[in-house]
Amino acid sequence: MKLLNTRKKILFLLALCLTVTALFAAGCGDTPGGENKTGKSGQKTVTVTTSFLADMTKELAGDYVRIEMIIPAGEDPHLYVAQPKDLQKLKEADLVLYHGLHFEGKMVEVLEKKGTAVSADFPPGDILRLEEDGAEVVDPHFWFSIPLYKKASEKAAESLIRLVPEHEKEIRANLAKYLKQLDDLDDEIRGKIAQIPPENRNLVTPHDAFNYFSRSYGMKVVAPQGVSTNSEVANADIEKTADFIVSHKVKAVFAESTTNPERMKKLQEICKAKGFDVEIVSGEGNELFSDSLAPAGQKGDTYLDMYRSNVDLIVNHLK
Numbered sequence: 001m002k003l004l005n006t007r008k009k010i011l012f013l014l015a016l017c018l019t020v021t022a023l024f025a026a027g028c029g030d031t032p033g034g035e036n037k038t039g040k041s042g043q044k045t046v047t048v049t050t051s052f053l054a055d056m057t058k059e060l061a062g063d064y065v066r067i068e069m070i071i072p073a074g075e076d077p078h079l080y081v082a083q084p085k086d087l088q089k090l091k092e093a094d095l096v097l098y099h100g101l102h103f104e105g106k107m108v109e110v111l112e113k114k115g116t117a118v119s120a121d122f123p124p125g126d127i128l129r130l131e132e133d134g135a136e137v138v139d140p141h142f143w144f145s146i147p148l149y150k151k152a153s154e155k156a157a158e159s160l161i162r163l164v165p166e167h168e169k170e171i172r173a174n175l176a177k178y179l180k181q182l183d184d185l186d187d188e189i190r191g192k193i194a195q196i197p198p199e200n201r202n203l204v205t206p207h208d209a210f211n212y213f214s215r216s217y218g219m220k221v222v223a224p225q226g227v228s229t230n231s232e233v234a235n236a237d238i239e240k241t242a243d244f245i246v247s248h249k250v251k252a253v254f255a256e257s258t259t260n261p262e263r264m265k266k267l268q269e270i271c272k273a274k275g276f277d278v279e280i281v282s283g284e285g286n287e288l289f290s291d292s293l294a295p296a297g298q299k300g301d302t303y304l305d306m307y308r309s310n311v312d313l314i315v316n317h318l319k
């Protein structure tokens, strides 16, 4: 018994020692001249908020910088609150890139202090503004506009060139290649949407993330929840969406990878009560990507792949 107590004491002291060591180690980054400015390999660190920007940075300068991401793929950026480890990543970054337009709704203050918004140079007339509950809100989901995504890539490239000017030539070449791929994607999407009969071009999703998509490709979009997932969903809005589905004989509604699929089930039940059967397109591999790419290694883990996967899903279920 006594032996056990001694062992417990030793273990406790050991744990305490480790904690103190860890605390000191964490504090080291604060000391001036610490090695927090560059990564292990000597590369500069770019901290980005989302999987979109991690992918964009990788396309433009993946060989020349180290990339840190804050919001894990699959999580909802509208609601994401920065953790202490994220604040550390922001503090240690040589460059911080974020979306802006209030997309990272709970991190605005800290990002505005240190970061560069890739949306900063968008022509104001190209940014969608919607009315929600009597107030005007900016729609942050610009990535579904390929012209705006190209502008965002140009802004990111500019910042990356300032960070590693010795690689300007390569980054400019990567940018040119990427812009061409985005143009090709735009043509491809247009061709695919044309396969949906015009009367079926209605996209119903949980939250209002597809207005830029709608503007680009002429599809009507309807969602029971507003542009941020931060708002309550009123029963009246679900009812209104159900009426739209029934009156337009919408064949299928789509779940998103970052929002709760339950809402679409409720919508389906209301439609059924009105005598109309609507399919819910959901489940792994069958969800629309709205506010995040897929986790690395899965289908939809790059912007180009994500957009293709979305459009294929939409066309296959609505044509």
Ligand SMILES: [Zn+2]
Pocket: 078, 141, 207, 208, 209, 227, 228, 229, 290, 291
């Ligand atoms: Zn959203």
